[in-house]
Each structure stands twice: as structure tokens, then as C-alpha cells.
Amino acid sequence: MIEISPWVIFFASIFTNNMIFSNFLGMCSFISVSNEIPTSLGLGQAVTFVLTFTTMLNYLIYHYILVPLGLEYLRFIIFIITIAAFVQLIEMLVERYFTNLYYTLGIFLPLITVNCVILAVSLFMVIRNYTFLQSVGFAIGSGIGWTLAIAAMAGAKQRIKNNKLPKGLEGAGITLIITGLMALAFVGFSGIVQIQ
Amino acid sequence: MDKKRVKQIFKSGIWDDNPVFRQVIGICSSLAVTNLLMSSLIMGLALTFVTAFSELTISIIRKFTPKHIRMVVQVLIISAFVIIVDIFLKAYYPEMSKALGPYVGLIITNCIIMGRCEAFAQSNPPISSFLDGIASGLGYTMVLLMIAFIRELMGFGSIFGIQLLGNWWTRWTIMVMPPSAFFIMGVIFWWARSKTEKKEEKKEGGKVTA
Numbered sequence: 001m002i003e004i005s006p007w008v009i010f011f012a013s014i015f016t017n018n019m020i021f022s023n024f025l026g027m028c029s030f031i032s033v034s035n036e037i038p039t040s041l042g043l044g045q046a047v048t049f050v051l052t053f054t055t056m057l058n059y060l061i062y063h064y065i066l067v068p069l070g071l072e073y074l075r076f077i078i079f080i081i082t083i084a085a086f087v088q089l090i091e092m093l094v095e096r097y098f099t100n101l102y103y104t105l106g107i108f109l110p111l112i113t114v115n116c117v118i119l120a121v122s123l124f125m126v127i128r129n130y131t132f133l134q135s136v137g138f139a140i141g142s143g144i145g146w147t148l149a150i151a152a153m154a155g156a157k158q159r160i161k162n163n164k165l166p167k168g169l170e171g172a173g174i175t176l177i178i179t180g181l182m183a184l185a186f187v188g189f190s191g192i193v194q195i196q
Numbered sequence: 197m198d199k200k201r202v203k204q205i206f207k208s209g210i211w212d213d214n215p216v217f218r219q220v221i222g223i224c225s226s227l228a229v230t231n232l233l234m235s236s237l238i239m240g241l242a243l244t245f246v247t248a249f250s251e252l253t254i255s256i257i258r259k260f261t262p263k264h265i266r267m268v269v270q271v272l273i274i275s276a277f278v279i280i281v282d283i284f285l286k287a288y289y290p291e292m293s294k295a296l297g298p299y300v301g302l303i304i305t306n307c308i309i310m311g312r313c314e315a316f317a318q319s320n321p322p323i324s325s326f327l328d329g330i331a332s333g334l335g336y337t338m339v340l341l342m343i344a345f346i347r348e349l350m351g352f353g354s355i356f357g358i359q360l361l362g363n364w365w366t367r368w369t370i371m372v373m374p375p376s377a378f379f380i381m382g383v384i385f386w387w388a389r390s391k392t393e394k395k396e397e398k399k400e401g402g403k404v405t406a
Binding site for chain 2: 021025027028031032073074075076077084115119123124127166167168169174175177179180181183187
């Protein structure tokens with residue numbers, strides 16, 4: 001494992017290794033929640049927030065509890081429990097103390113537990129042997145990259161809302177094709193940096 | 197259980213209610229493996245295994261699970277089966293396990309499994325739930341294989357790693373890259389949707405829609 005600066009990982013995970021455009025992760029909510037820009041920005045923020053903290057937690061749990069005990073194979077269960085518990089905790093805290101925030105972000109929180117991006121970042125972190133700082137950079141970058149993608153998608157969808165489409169292409173079909181076009185644009189970044 | 201029911205479960209899982217075309221779920225986490233037929237096949241089979249056995253387990257314990265914690269129970273059962281798949285692949289197909297990377301673990305968050313457990317296994321007896329899991333898994337595998345077939349044939353000129361198209365074939369680099377999966381998926385969606393729509397029109401007695 002070559003030492004890569006966390007900043008490089010941060011930018012790479014936004015542009016060259018974008019979670020949606022090059023890893024196909026988080027597609028479910030990407031397709032269904034990308035109808036309006038404010039909503040998708042809200043979801044993006046919530047994802048970035050949860051992503052950053054669960055990755056930190058999972059890093060600590062994996063390296064300081066699971067590895068010493070030789071229980072690496074349990075990581076799937078442990079990671080998903082951490083994520084679910086964290087989301088639940090945040091939801092309760094936000095509901096109790098920040099009522100305004102709850103109405104804007106709160107509705108997205110249950111959706112997040114099953115968002116593949118969250119679990120994927122923790123798994124990539126283990127596979128690629130990232131250090132703590134690298135993991136944090138990767139998590140924040142992935143979150144921002146995902147937000148960028150979903151907001152751009154919402155913008156494109158709003159634009160074509162009133163246009164006529166072939167019947168079968170409406171909904172998911174056209175969303176996928178637009179995503180393909182955007183992904184093609186993001187391939188242009190791929191020469192800058194590469195992370196594995 | 198009679199044959200008719202079995203047939204109906206398979207028909208709805210593979211075509212009528214195909215998780216990908218009709219319900220638009222579960223495409224996350226797996227498009228990434230569709231650049232080679234072999235890895236798509238393994239991924240599809242792994243998912244079929246996990247779906248079938250999780251549905252079976254959940255259906256068996258559905259009467260004793262308290263309603264409000266059923267989601268957590270489902271996730272734990274699914275993760276347990278995914279761990280089995282992961283360990284199995286690591287032991288017998290280490291190369292495949294490396295190629296699939298984190299995507300095996302991501303089967304947990306594949307919405308198809310949770311969706312079927314909620315929609316079917318919660319209210320049906322174990323054996324039909326098991327069959328429903330196999331049917332939805334196969335429906336999903338079919339879509340993956342369709343995409344992978346086009347991508348591998350055009351991108352590498354081969355099928356299941358066997359070189360079919362000779363040197364005259366110019367390899368389409370784009371087919372190996374991620375964007376092509378989105379395009380092919382979109383077009384397949386289009387095709388499947390227009391096909392089912394025509395069928396529905398026919399059922400309504402050839403009513404012409406404007």
C-alpha cells in the first residue's frame with residue numbers, strides 16, 4: 001500500500017472515483033429521490049454526514065476490536081449494525097433537540113440505513129487498507145461526490161419534466177441514460193488521479 | 197403445493213414482477229460487476245442463494261418475530277447468509293472473490309432481498325417463500341447476464357472468457373467503462389417496459405391509447 005495523501009483521496013473520490021458514476025453505488029435512492037433539487041441536496045447532506053461518522057466508527061471498531069480478536073469475517077454484520085444504530089441515534093437526537101432540522105433532514109434518515117454507499121465506503125476502507133485520515137478523506141469525498149451527482153441529476157430531471165418521451169423510457173429508463181451521459185463526462189476526469 | 201402455484205411464482209419473479217424492470221429495485225451494488233459474464237453469473241447466483249435462504253428463514257420464524265423489530269432481524273439474517281457466501285467464495289474461488297471485492301458484502305444492502313422478505317416471506321409459508329426467492333434471484337441474474345453479454349462481447353470480443361470475435365473486431369473500450377452499463381441498462385428498461393405495456397393493452401381488449 002503506497003501512502004496517498006488524504007487530500008488526493010478526497011478529490012479522487014469526488015471526481016475520478018465517484019460513487020455513482022464509477023462504482024454504481026446508491027442507485028436506488030439516486031433514481032427515486034432525484035426529482036427536486038432541494039430534496040436531493042437534503043438527502044446528500046444527510047448521507048455525507050452519516051457517511052463520515054459511521055466510517056470513523058467502523059474504522060475504530062474494525063482495527064481495535066475485530067482485528068485483535070480475529071473476527072474479521074464478522075465485519076458485514078458489525079458494520080451494518082453500527083450504521084443502523086448510528087442512524088437511529090441521530091434520528092432521536094435530532095428529533096429531540098433540533099426540531100427544524102428534523103423536518104428537513106429527518107425524513108431521509110431511515111432511507112440512509114439501506115443506502116449502499118454507506119456500507120460500501122466502510123468495506124472499501126477495509127479492502128484498500130486505508131489509514132484513519134485516508135478513510136475520513138475518502139468518506140467525506142464520497143459523500144460530496146454523491147451529493148453532486150444526485151443534485152445534478154435532479155437539475156436535469158427538472159429540465160426535461162415537461163418534454164415528451166417514448167412511453168417505455170419514462171421514469172427509470174431516461175434517468176439511467178442521463179446518468180450514462182454524466183458518467184461519460186466524469187470519465188474525462190479519470191486521467192488526473194487514480195486510487196485503487 | 198400444486199404445480200400451478202409454482203409456475204405462477206416463477207413467472208411473476210422472472211418476468212411479470214421482475215424486481216429490476218417492474219419494481220426498479222436492486223440495481224445498486226451490482227452493475228459494477230457486469231463487465232464480465234462470469235462475474236455477473238457468480239454475483240447473480242450468490243444473490244439468488246441469499247434471497248432464497250433468507251426468505252425461507254424469515255418465513256419460518258415469521259410467527260414468533262415481534263413486529264417492531266422485524267427489520268433488524270431481517271438484516272441480521274441476510275448478513276449471516278452473505279457471510280456464508282463470502283467465506284465460500286474466499287475458500288473455493290479466491291480470484292473471483294478478489295474480482296468482486298466489496299460487492300459481495302453489498303448484497304446485504306441490495307433492496308431486492310429486503311423487499312421480497314417484507315412483501316412475500318412475511319405472509320407466505322416457507323416453501324413458496326423459498327421458491328419466490330429463487331425466482332426473484334433468477335429474474336435479477338437474467339438482467340445482469342443480458343447487460344454483461346453485450347458488454348463482454350463488444351468490449352472484449354469474448355463470451356465467458358472464450359474469444360469469439362477474431363482480430364478484425366475493434367474492441368469498444370467504452371463498453372468496459374462504467375457509462376456503458378447505464379446506457380445498456382436504460383435501453384433494456386425501455387425494451388422491457390414497452391413489451392409489457394403492449395401486453396397490457398392487448399389484455400384490455402386492444403384498446404388504443406392516445
